[in-house]
Amino acid sequence: MLTLPSLRTAALATLMTVPASLVGTAAALAEDVVFQIDNATNAAIVEFYISPVTSDSWEENVVPPGGELAAGGSVTLTVEDGYPACQYDMLAIFSNGVEVDDYNINICELEVWVYE
Numbered sequence: 001m002l003t004l005p006s007l008r009t010a011a012l013a014t015l016m017t018v019p020a021s022l023v024g025t026a027a028a029l030a031e032d033v034v035f036q037i038d039n040a041t042n043a044a045i046v047e048f049y050i051s052p053v054t055s056d057s058w059e060e061n062v063v064p065p066g067g068e069l070a071a072g073g074s075v076t077l078t079v080e081d082g083y084p085a086c087q088y089d090m091l092a093i094f095s096n097g098v099e100v101d102d103y104n105i106n107i108c109e110l111e112v113w114v115y116e
Contacts (some may be wrong), residue, residue, distance in 0.1 A: 008067050014106055033079045033086070033107050037069065038114040044068035045115070047093035058091055068095065079107060 024091070039045050046068050049058035062077070069075050086108035091101045092115055100115060 035110045038074045043094040043096040049091040053087040
């Protein structure tokens with residue numbers, strides 16, 4: 001199982017690993033939101049982007065170079081950006097070339113996001 005680095009959508013300068021055992025309920029504010037991503041597909045996630053809905057482009061890919069979230073795997077993602085709203089867009093790119101984009105997701109109410 002791969003552990004993605006935590007995410008600073010405003011400035012991705014500080015990345016840290018969050019152990020998968022620290023999965024918890026998402027915080028009430030988007031200042032420090034933790035949720036789990038489950039890959040229930042038959043292909044690995046090789047790129048993953050998450051950006052505030054106010055952003056005009058995708059933020060940096062949070063999957064480390066050469067890394068992936070294997071088919072059937074899960075990972076904990078922490079968004080620590082101080083952004084005052086909870087609405088984010090997400091893009092997952094799979095090893096088979098499939099791209100899944102989801103828009104206007106309230107990550108503050110999210111505990112687990114599943115790709116099927």
